[in-house]
Amino acid sequence: xxxxxxxxxxxxxxxxxxxxxxxxxxxxxxxxxxxxxxxxxxxxxxxxxxxxxxxxxxxxxxxxxxxxxxxxxxxxxxxxxxxxxxxxxxxxxxxxxxxxxxxxxxxxxxxxxxxxxxxxxxxxxxxxxxxxxxxxxxxxxxxxxxxxxxxxxxxxxxxxxxxxxxxxxxxxxxxxxxxxxxxxxxxxxxxxxxxxxxxxxxxxxxxxxxxxxxxxxxxxxxxxxxxxxxxxxxxxxxxxxxxxxxxxxxxxxxxxxxxxxxxxxxxxxxxxxxxxxxxxxxxxxxxxxxxxx
Amino acid sequence: xxxxxxxxxxxxxxxxxxxxxxxxxxxxxxxxxxxxxxxxxxxxxxxxxxxxxxxxxxxxxxxxxxxxxxxxxxxxxxxxxxxxxxxxxxxxxxxxxxxxxxxxxxxxxxxxxxxxxxxxxxxxxxxxxxxxxxxxxxxxxxxxxxxxxxxxxxxxxxxxxxxxxxxxxxxxxxxxxxxxxxxxxxxxxxxxxxxxxxxxxxxxxxxxxxxxxxxxxxxxxxxxxxxxxxxxxxxxxxxxxxxxxxxxxxxxxxxxxxxxxxxxxxxxxxxxxxxxxxxxxxxxxxxxxxxx
Numbered sequence: 001x002x003x004x005x006x007x008x009x010x011x012x013x014x015x016x017x018x019x020x021x022x023x024x025x026x027x028x029x030x031x032x033x034x035x036x037x038x039x040x041x042x043x044x045x046x047x048x049x050x051x052x053x054x055x056x057x058x059x060x061x062x063x064x065x066x067x068x069x070x071x072x073x074x075x076x077x078x079x080x081x082x083x084x085x086x087x088x089x090x091x092x093x094x095x096x097x098x099x100x101x102x103x104x105x106x107x108x109x110x111x112x113x114x115x116x117x118x119x120x121x122x123x124x125x126x127x128x129x130x131x132x133x134x135x136x137x138x139x140x141x142x143x144x145x146x147x148x149x150x151x152x153x154x155x156x157x158x159x160x161x162x163x164x165x166x167x168x169x170x171x172x173x174x175x176x177x178x179x180x181x182x183x184x185x186x187x188x189x190x191x192x193x194x195x196x197x198x199x200x201x202x203x204x205x206x207x208x209x210x211x212x213x214x215x216x217x218x219x220x221x222x223x224x225x226x227x228x229x230x231x232x233x234x235x236x237x238x239x240x241x242x243x244x245x246x247x248x249x250x251x252x253x254x255x256x257x258x259x260x261x262x263x264x265x266x267x268x269x270x271x272x273x274x275x276x277x278x279x280x281x282x283x284x285x286x287x288x289x290x291x292x293x
Numbered sequence: 294x295x296x297x298x299x300x301x302x303x304x305x306x307x308x309x310x311x312x313x314x315x316x317x318x319x320x321x322x323x324x325x326x327x328x329x330x331x332x333x334x335x336x337x338x339x340x341x342x343x344x345x346x347x348x349x350x351x352x353x354x355x356x357x358x359x360x361x362x363x364x365x366x367x368x369x370x371x372x373x374x375x376x377x378x379x380x381x382x383x384x385x386x387x388x389x390x391x392x393x394x395x396x397x398x399x400x401x402x403x404x405x406x407x408x409x410x411x412x413x414x415x416x417x418x419x420x421x422x423x424x425x426x427x428x429x430x431x432x433x434x435x436x437x438x439x440x441x442x443x444x445x446x447x448x449x450x451x452x453x454x455x456x457x458x459x460x461x462x463x464x465x466x467x468x469x470x471x472x473x474x475x476x477x478x479x480x481x482x483x484x485x486x487x488x489x490x491x492x493x494x495x496x497x498x499x500x501x502x503x504x505x506x507x508x509x510x511x512x513x514x515x516x517x518x519x520x521x522x523x524x525x526x527x528x529x530x531x532x533x534x535x536x537x538x539x540x541x542x543x544x545x546x547x548x549x550x551x552x553x554x555x556x557x558x559x560x561x562x563x564x565x566x567x568x569x570x571x572x573x574x575x576x577x578x579x580x581x582x583x584x585x
Contacts, residue, residue, distance in 0.1 A: 087347050087348040087349075088335070088346070089332075089334070089335045089347070089348075089350065091348060094336045095336050098336065098346075098538065098540050099353075102354060102539055103347050103353045105567055105569075106486065106487065108355070108486050109387065109390045112572070114572060114574065115570075115572070116425070117421060117422020117426055117429050117430075117572075118426060118429055120422060120570065120571075123570045127569065128567075128569075220568075220570060221570065253426070288536070290534075291536070291538065291539070
């Protein structure tokens with residue numbers, strides 16, 4: 001329970017942080033922040049190309065630490081506060097839950113999906129009850145985050161036929177061999193949908209359909225329907241990878257855009273991504289308030 | 294402006310003063326704004342409005358909902374409307390776009406939904422969000438009410454803080470009868486992601502805010518259109534439901550008079566201050582009617 005709680009909280013914090021122009025989440029616990037200077041330096045490198053002439057996205061797009069090394073200390077021994085993880089007004093755990101609950105909902109109007117008015121009450125209900133049995137956030141139930149919520153992959157393996165996006169506990173396949181989406185009558189309704197990619201110059205444009213409508217766009221109750229369509233754009237410049245996405249859905253008044261996020265290539269040729277802990281939901285039945293950080 | 298607001302937070306964090314909640318002596322604008330926003334406070338030490346969060350001490354509250362009862366009357370340039378006894382009032386405030394929606398149900402059952410969003414005002418008919426989607430209510434422009442509705446928005450306690458922060462160096466602090474008094478002109482601007490001051494004809498209108506012992510607005514005085522507005526706030530607390538507390542502090546009672554005539558007397562029953570999802574896009578029909 002506690003382990004799951006902390007992981008969930010950190011994940012939620014990271015989700016909030018990652019709304020910025022760079023994806024600090026990628027650096028969490030690893031290699032320092034992605035500064036504009038670091039991005040500029042990474043972009044000054046040559047962009048590797050495949051024999052066909054398209055950019056090669058293959059690589060680790062997350063920072064790693066040497067095998068056996070410890071993550072940054074969460075506890076500040078001097079103050080006794082969890083300053084490094086439980087970020088709050090006072091640095092104490094007692095203020096963390098409510099601070100995070102407020103801060104993770106700081107979405108300026110332009111950054112929120114604009115639902116149709118007929119859906120506003122449902123969004124509000126999901127938001128308030130997202131960590132209860134009444135409207136549980138699927139991510140909290142250990143379900144896949146879906147697209148685009150899952151964001152930039154940790155690692156990409158590219159062939160001429162497909163790209164494999166590797167995330168903690170999940171993978172996606174992006175077909176880049178020119179195939180189309182299957183006809184709607186053959187759709188299965190899945191968490192990550194059916195994804196095909198095409199090149200627009202050096203930018204990979206990914207179209208995804210065939211979702212199950214169970215995934216949320218984000219933490220504060222942003223639900224979706226099986227009508228959701230997602231267009232992601234990814235561009236590698238040197239050793240940087242920038243991602244952004246646009247969502248259309250019959251629930252929305254207008255397309256919703258998220259990103260851009262930028263990550264840097266892991267420079268360590270021996271870098272290894274640690275196996276994540278399995279996600280096992282044990283909390284929901286024990287949560288007695290609707291506060292959540 | 295944005296840098297100024299950030300500096301307010303950071304400079305005072307660095308100073309890390311002992312908070313003299315009972316003995317208000319400082320006239321340092323940055324410290325007063327910081328305390329008003331809740332800086333230096335926490336779950337164990339409620340102070341100010343509780344807007345500041347995270348270890349960067351940033352104002353993090355951009356929207357809220359409230360439920361209230363009481364009486365109100367419309368104020369316009371043409372005078373005061375009739376007093377309305379409220380059966381219920383559901384309000385939404387977004388300080389970032391900015392906008393306010395009041396879903397008013399009168400004692401006789403009549404319903405009126407008033408909205409102001411930026412420099413547009415309209416009434417929604419039948420449903421919240423009326424006029425934005427086919428078959429979902431409708432919208433009637435009410436552009437003549439923009440300034441009066443914006444005045445209501447920026448004279449909420451959190452609105453006063455954001456307005457003062459936006460005024461920046463134009464704000465002044467004095468001590469009067471032992472209480473901290475903040476004086477500033479309404480000034481358009483966007484100093485923070487959580488504050489976007491659209492003030493319309495209120496631009497330049499001076500406001501005097503008297504703070505209580507915990508640096509929360511107790512009274513606001515202003516003169517607009519040669520009318521004297523006095524608003525008092527009392528009974529501050531975290532009015533969210535018992536299992537949904539956030540440490541954001543709002544008044545349980547708000548009373549406003551214009552030239553001594555009561556125009557608002559609200560008892561707030563409940564709030565949701567966890568930045569709830571609220572949206573006030575301007576319906577196309579309202580934009581067209583406004584010629585924009």
